[in-house]
Amino acid sequence: MKPKTFIEKLGYFLRTLLFIIICTVFIFLTLWTFCYSLHAFYLFLITLIFATVSFFRKKNRKFITITLLSGIALFVLSTPYNLKQYNKNAAAFQDQINQGYHLHFKEKCAIYGTLLIITVGDIIPFPEASIQNFYLLFPKENKTRIFYSNDFLQAPDIKKMMHLKGKNSVAWDKWGERFNGNFRYAAAFDPCTLEITDEGNRKKAVLVTNFNYRKNYTTQNANHLLGGMFAFRIDEGLFWYLQHEGWLHPYNAVWIAKFEK
Template sequence: MNQQTFVEKLGYFLRTILFVIICTVFIFLLLWTFCYSLHVFYLFLATLIFAIFSYFRKKNRKFITITLLSGIALFVISTPYNLRQYNNHAAAFQDQINRGYHLQFKEKCAIYGTLLIVITGDIIPFPEASIQNFYLLFPKDSKTRIFYDDDFLQAPDIQKMMHLKGKNSVAWNKWGERFNGNFRFAAAFDPCTLEITDEGDHKKATLVTYFNYRKNYTTHNANHVLNGLFAFRIDEGLFWYLEHEGWLHPYNSVWIAKIKK
């Protein structure tokens, strides 16, 4: 295999991977908007029908890719309208739960899909929260998960406690920390305990938090961005409901780090 052939095969492989990713994102958004009964679902459906029609008309993959990307782009452009609908439906779901009614399977799927979006959206700004949310999807008999990572030691409030021996409580006002270095970690670990122990020439920091969602608790986000044009709500109570329905699985999250004295 010469270099030109290798480059061509690599390019074809990368284009295939990109196509699969675009198709996955498109199908996910199609299903999620259907479950949340958002009007933009009909846009996705029309785009999908056109893409299938184009496929049978022997259009190439590039044309179909552009078609699917156009549907996703229109979804992004219509975000303010989609968010208003999402907020209204999420509030209706929460009200239904508060009044003691059960949600339908379709509505539970909508909430589950929202958590998948949260997991994906948190990967870069809040990696610890993303990881912990990801493991909510899977049951574990011991209900304890252990992670080895020292990034949480970057939190200013954690650094202040590194000289304290024994176990101490850490409680943040999660949304009150959004403009300082604690916010990334408060999003994942509020509240938690931190235990500092000596292990030879190292200190061992063990952070423990029970990772679950709160009943009937809602946060409102981006209210001041362009006069609330992109405002959206996160209803922890909806995820709490899925926990009690057995769709999500709370657990004790243990993070361990070692540093030299």
């Protein structure tokens, strides 16, 4: 295979992959905004109709890609308005649950989609929380999952406990840790236990947390950013409801790390 031919095929593959990703994101956002009854759904619907008509008129893939990206860009630019509507609808869902009413399938899908967005959005800033959220989507008979990583040893509060032996409790005020080095780990492990044991010439740290969402618990975020334009709420109570309905599956997360004495 000539280098030029390989490069051309690689370029075609990457462009195709990018097109599939853009289509997947666009379709997901269309369905999510529909389920959450956001006005942005109509923006996606109009864009989708235009892209579909362009496809049947034999427009090239580049034109359709730009069309879909334009719809996503307009959605992002209208974020302040979308967040206000999202916050209003999320509060209404929580009020229904608090009053003992059941949500419809569409509303459950909206909440499920929100968790998927959080899971993807957390991959870089909060990888441990993202991983744990991902496995929350799948049932496990013994309700225990084991992960291997030394990263959690970097949490300032855990560093202070690494010389201790035996099992000790670690409790953070998750949202109170936003401006320090504990926040990444508190987002995933609050609360947890940490057990340090000797293993030959090394030490073993075992962190255990019961990963689940709390009933009727809401946090307000970004309230002071640009006058609250990007304020949004995270309703753990909605995810708790999906746990109660069997859509999400809480479990004990066991994180194991080994380090030099």
